[in-house]
Amino acid sequence: MFSKATEYALRATIYIAQKSAENKRTGLAEISQAIGSPQSFTAKVLQQLTKNGIIDSISGPNGGFYLSEKSRQMPIRSVLTAMKEDEVLVKCIVGLAECSETKPCAMHAQYKLIKSQLIQLFENMSIETLANKPGTNVI
Amino acid sequence: MFSKATEYALRATIYIAQKSAENKRTGLAEISQAIGSPQSFTAKVLQQLTKNGIIDSISGPNGGFYLSEKSRQMPIRSVLTAMKEDEVLVKCIVGLAECSETKPCAMHAQYKLIKSQLIQLFENMSIETLANKPGTNVI
DNA sequence: ATAATTACGGACAAATTTGTCCGTAATTAT
DNA sequence: ATAATTACGGACAAATTTGTCCGTAATTAT
Numbered sequence A, B: 001m002f003s004k005a006t007e008y009a010l011r012a013t014i015y016i017a018q019k020s021a022e023n024k025r026t027g028l029a030e031i032s033q034a035i036g037s038p039q040s041f042t043a044k045v046l047q048q049l050t051k052n053g054i055i056d057s058i059s060g061p062n063g064g065f066y067l068s069e070k071s072r073q074m075p076i077r078s079v080l081t082a083m084k085e086d087e088v089l090v091k092c093i094v095g096l097a098e099c100s101e102t103k104p105c106a107m108h109a110q111y112k113l114i115k116s117q118l119i120q121l122f123e124n125m126s127i128e129t130l131a132n133k134p135g136t137n138v139i
Numbered sequence C, D: 001a002t003a004a005t006t007a008c009g010g011a012c013a014a015a016t017t018t019g020t021c022c023g024t025a026a027t028t029a030t
Helices: A004-021 A028-035 A039-051 A077-082 A108-124 A127-131 B004-021 B028-035 B039-051 B077-082 B108-124 B127-132
Strands: A056-058 A064-066 B056-058 B064-066
Touching: A004 A028, A004 A039, A004 A064, A004 A077, A004 A127, A028 A039, A028 A064, A039 A056, A039 A077, A077 A108, A108 B108, B004 B028, B004 B039, B004 B064, B004 B077, B004 B127, B028 B039, B028 B064, B039 B056, B039 B077, B077 B108
Parallel strands: none
Antiparallel strands: A056 A064, B056 B064
């Protein structure tokens, strides 16, 4: 469904949000360890999230990554947007460039119901809500 | 959601099934033209579908690809299986290796409802049903 | 038998994704 | 000031996906 990069982005964001809720910053080493992702590759992913305003970072000792209160209230879809992968929620399931009511693919009528639920899910759930769910894992 | 190869496989299968319903075989050139896919790459995809028993083929003049009556009644999911991509229907949305009721990811509870509808869709719709839908496009 | 047509199979090539490495900049503690 | 720690950015490298090319096998028409 999603690329590895986006999967890591989602898990890392949720993990960092959990730490941020306790007013803690967390560094690259801890994050990649916690979510089970390759460290250097995760660094790239976190940079992308930082550049796109999902997470914040500070360098130096006791530096690390965190999410502002405001960021935590964003829908989880914003992570997909930052990773340039929220097109998945909108695309035709068989890959037609144009697929609509008037020019549908064979699965259009059925899939559009599922697609709208997917969009709703990513739009309605905030990062905070997901991070604060008791008993959830990121690894 | 799916790879290009699988998207082409789904579209090609539906197109070939449409032709087969009229007792016609169709060749590589016609198929790739009809579904808007690169010809040589599509050849590989069709080979894979043939080897996995989704479609049949015969060489020589007036040869081409077709689906038996029996093949047309298979669920569209069998195309995903042949392309080794039906894991998408089962996987955790954030990519956890283990994600279950007892060890869930943050989106598990909500996504499992959507996932079950996806599985239902691909399991309940036969190739024939999709191919015979009036007014559907494959390009 | 021969030529023509079609799918098959293998070897490549290009593009993209995934991943590593390493020097630099920023920040903090001493 | 200096050393230590952390993120940043760029250059690569490996793996995978997407795509092409071309000779061979199978089949049909003549």
